[in-house]
Amino acid sequence: MNDAPALRGRIAFQPMRGGLDTAEAERRLARDGANELPTARRRGFFVRTLAVLREPMFLLLGAATTLYLVLGDLGEALVLSASVAVVVGITLRQAGKSERALDALRDLSTPQASVLRDGDRVRIDARRLVTGDVVVLGEGDRVPADARLIEATQLGIDESLLTGEASPAPKGTCAPSAEAEAAPTRDDHVYRGTLVVHGYALAEVVATGARTAVGRIGASLERTNPPRSTLQREIDRAVIVFAAAGLGLCASVTLLYALLRGGWIDALLAGVTLAIANVPEEFPVVLTVFLALGAWRLARERVLTRRIPAIETLGAITVLCVDKTGTLTENRMRIAALRQSGAAWDVAAGVPIGAEFDDLLVRALMACRIDPTDPMERAIVEAAAPRAGAGERTLVREYPLMPGLFARTQVWRTPAGLVGACSGAPEAIADLCRLAPARRESMLADVAVLARHGLRVIAIGALEHPVSLPLPERQDALAFVEAGLVAFADPLREGVAAAVAEATAAGIDVVMLTGDFPETATAIARQAGIDVGDGPLAGAALSVLDDAQLAAICAHRRVFARVTPEHKLRLVEALRARGEIVAMTGDGVNDAPALKAADVGIAMGRRGTDVAREAAALVLLDDDFVSIVRGIRRGRTIHDNIVRAMRYILAVHVPIMGMALLPLLTGGPLVLWPIHIVFLELVIDPACALVFEREPAAGDVMRRPPRDPHRTVLGLRLLAGGVLDGALMLAASAFVYATARALRCPDAGVAAATFVALVVGNVGLIALNRGSGLLHKRNHAFWIVAAGTASVLAATLGLPQLGHLFRFEAPPAGVLALAAGLPLAALVPLFVARTRASAPAAGHA
Incomplete structure (x- = not known):
């Protein structure tokens, strides 16, 4: 996408400028500094050395050196001091390796921002944002800097970080005025750290780093100390026990030596020697170094660790719940079949898509966001754009997915009037189009045939709305007519079947969750080697089960279809109620509760939202199931x-x-x-x-x-x-x-x-x-x-x-x-x- 006006269909009403040029952005970055909040400074060499020397073993060695000086044995004292310096050097090197590994992880996990630079839309490190940058915000994004809205579509922002208000604040653009410029907070501004709950926007950055609202509040938000893990607390207790035992032995040996051999200085040296031998100062060093370097090695396996203690849990996972699309499959969609009013086209026929499918494809295009990120929408844009013509179209209203209705609608103003389209699950589109029972059965039969071949199927509905009538608040109040079916092929990722077999051999049950049709889920599960057993359980059937029934079902079901994020959360809770250690993958805003509830939440790095990544303990940098299994192997x-x-x-x-x-x-x-x-x-x-x-x-x-x-x-x-x-x-x-x-x-x-x-x-x-x-x-x-x-x-x-x-x-x-x-x-x-x-x-x- 080479010009900003191309974003118009997604979020805008008028052509947009192309943002800053790169040279100007670099000048502003040099002038204002990075877009990051003040954080605790990395400890200097002197501070780190002092911290090492405060360890019990080095204090005891210092006492031994002092005793040698008291005895007048300068040579022994110097040799011991030199030896201690070598051990301190090794310890500092280990600590340095750990800090460098953690720094590398922090660099990998730095938030990204979608920004217009030189007329192109690019993703950059959010720390490189500058005032004047134009950022693109979408559902699930964390706002990277304070910014003034330029254009917005049904934008709602969760500002609880700043205001404490739980409900999303509606946002929109307004005309510039002296009063608006003087106001400390305005409806046409968004603030760093807040969350886009719904809608889309373009916004111009007005403050970065410490100059943002969050930055002015203080850096405490960035300095929260996470609680110590179970293993860390266990090591802490062990060190205290051994240190106490060492001090007790030191006193006993000193007394015993003095009584048996005489000479209190030599007795103290003997006691100190035994105490040094007993202090297991290596325990915390091992834990720190192994977990930090382990997280770095996991990152090389394409698994980013956001919470280091999650590494301890990887080896205990008993159930791995994964999305189908993009995790088991390549998420590289292509249109494989079309169905419309009795007409059929299949890619296997080896012929181009005929003109009779133009209306279906154009309607499918109307239901897509322009400049889409969803692979299905990209496949539709690629196939339909040449057929759409050059007519001017402006987005008037977007109806997002609703609970219980897997469909979304976009309404456009054209010279001919208001037109639009809905896309989504075939059964949802059948409801929106109010199909007769016989026609509904026929449509779902076509869907089942396509799904049994492993295709992902959506239905399209067409809308013509009178300009004189206002648009209703809900999409199910609109009058749609059936347009047809679009089926997509999404091949299984290479290596998935072998990775599933490896996970199964490791005693891990792989559970597939998908919003797809049950037949599609079954076909892909069989290709991946996942136990289909009694067949998939659909979300509608899952909804009527109580918690005890669902927990019992989870004992032998491995495939769940037509599931929602709410279903994912219930499945995690049911599995954990059975005593399972659950890893759960997710990518959307609504997946965050399930990711937090799981023992190990795994977010998608490429297609995942900022909220999902923040809720998860691990992030898959390549969204690949194979990387999860490699991560489990590394964790073990x-x-x-x-x-x-x-x-x-x-x-x-x-x-x-x-x-x-x-x-x-x-x-x-x-x-x-x-x-x-x-x-x-x-x-x-x-x-x-x-x-x-x-x-x-x-x-x-x-x-x-x-x-x-x-x-x-x-x-x-x-x-x-x-x-x-x-x-x-x-x-x-x-x-x-x-x-x-x-x-x-x-x-x-x-x-x-x-x-x-x-x-x-x-x-x-x-x-x-x-x-x-x-x-x-x-x-x-x-x-x-x-x-x-x-x-x-x-x-x-x-x-x-x-x-x-x-x-x-x-x-x-x-x-x-x-x-x-x-x-x-x-x-x-x-x-x-x-x-x-x-x-x-x-x-x-």
């Missing part, structure tokens, strides 16, 4: 990886705590000091943030049932599994410790051998928790971490200066071989058992 993988990381964190802290405490209880030489804990953190942190986050999906990720959403992640099974894994490593390390002492190795040699066992066991626990496909799943991060760890460990044993800092002395070759081999040998039975298991432990923990 993210959850699996969180569980793997959590189990590893629990396991790895057991031998560290054990070997910090065991020497105190046995009277042997201490193995772990703060410098050693920091070294181990340099292995643990990358393992969590890099290795497990990048772990590919398990082979059975889409062959197991959905997880129970009520089962806590840090449940008894995970805790027991992690503690048992760690206890095995503790036993191996303790055996190495005892063997080295029995062979009368020097204290530094005992410490070195035991530390080698701890580090090797740490890497072994990473491998164990990666899952059964260690050698088959590509994850370069694991091998990088393993190689880096081995290199640094070898340096601490081979370089005397580094060995001195770690208080190490190279043990005998036999003891060293035992330290390197025993932890891995101890894990072999566990690895074999998990490989043979039907499903990975991580997936069910």
Whole structure:
């Protein structure tokens, strides 16, 4: 569409100007700034560093550094400080990755605005709107800036954001005047953040960003903090419990050391070391990094995450309710058949549409908006525009869809008088045209034949209205005559049948919802592989069922036809009443309640309204069902990886705590000091943030049932599994410790051998928790971490200066071989058992 007057049939009465030119818009953008409200500034490097240093582990490390200075051991204090700086750097890098991922998601989810630039209608980032821009507003749009109406058709705006009034405010244009310019609010203005409930308009932007009405109120609307998710609260509780236990152990060990060995400074160092070993600061880091980067990876799968906690729910979905048109099908309509007064045309005949169908097509065109976005209307415009002639036509009245009447009407003024057309569901058009029972039966029989071939069918009615008579308030008071039927072919999307089969294998019931005729729904469902079962349930039959009956029906019905947004909401509630975890797709304004009611609301990114996208937790950037299934696969993988990381964190802290405490209880030489804990953190942190986050999906990720959403992640099974894994490593390390002492190795040699066992066991626990496909799943991060760890460990044993800092002395070759081999040998039975298991432990923990 290359000129603004082409929009006239949709919303306007007179030719329109073409908006700003691009160069002028860029100048105004540079002058006024972006069209965005003030938001909380991104934290600077100093603030982020300070936040990291306030974490309990770093406070404890700071205390240890201070104790070394009190002892006069400047070298130990400097080394510990340098090591802490490295760990802080890694932590800041992880936080930076999370923030960059979230920034990328915010950029993807930035609202778009339809605007006239250089005479063309284009969609741009709403942040680039400037004063003077002409925006196009339609039903379901969120107003992107304060603007003065230029032209409007039956425009109603929900201004509850500003006024608190629930009912839509009617809007229209009025002549400019000094009084109107001075008024603070006017009926011919629309305001940023308000919602177009019905109608269409062109409006000129008069204020952007902080200069809008919402911007003047304040930025609090943009700074609402969402509640923490179930998993976040669970992790918060776990960290508090472990931290409290760590402080208790710290006090106990300090007292025990002082009583048994004397020396309060050394006692404090031993206590602090054990406390550091016990604080699981990796838990919140894992959750933050995994969910943020997981949302970024989902966006690469064409699924935009608007609410990060929704990722936790993806793996628990049991029912997936999807629209047919545009989600299962391509939403790329073409006219496939026409029926009119006994005449028939089918695209399969291979001949052009004959002139006898001109009136039907022109009437269908009258029922369409000019410059339409609906694919059916586009197909009609393409076929009918050459037949419509050049006569002048002005839109007088539009009658939208009504509850219980699936039809819409447009009335036009032409030189010959008032003419119009209605289009919609055949049964609705039959009612509007007041067809005799026999003719109605004949029409619906034709519809059924076309629908059984998977075609989407609408009926068209024609209107001639006397100029002398006023138009009624309702379209069913007009006098229509039957014009005919238009049938559209909308092919199934590539890959849908395979995606439905994958979802079914994953224990997810796919339910198809459509406003189409039942026969069309049945045909498409069979092509997609959706269980038709007892056939589709029509919306009229659904309406008469009570909630209990509907819940019972949902147990075995998978196809619903002729449904409305109200039906969608009832279906979601009925399914959830049965204990299902429901994902629901939607695109319209009226779909918002169902999207909010679902456990995971999924809005259409291309054809969806702003309201639907705001109500949903996820947005499909390509409106494709295949992307939903890929998103579920990704969500399950993210959850699996969180569980793997959590189990590893629990396991790895057991031998560290054990070997910090065991020497105190046995009277042997201490193995772990703060410098050693920091070294181990340099292995643990990358393992969590890099290795497990990048772990590919398990082979059975889409062959197991959905997880129970009520089962806590840090449940008894995970805790027991992690503690048992760690206890095995503790036993191996303790055996190495005892063997080295029995062979009368020097204290530094005992410490070195035991530390080698701890580090090797740490890497072994990473491998164990990666899952059964260690050698088959590509994850370069694991091998990088393993190689880096081995290199640094070898340096601490081979370089005397580094060995001195770690208080190490190279043990005998036999003891060293035992330290390197025993932890891995101890894990072999566990690895074999998990490989043979039907499903990975991580997936069910």
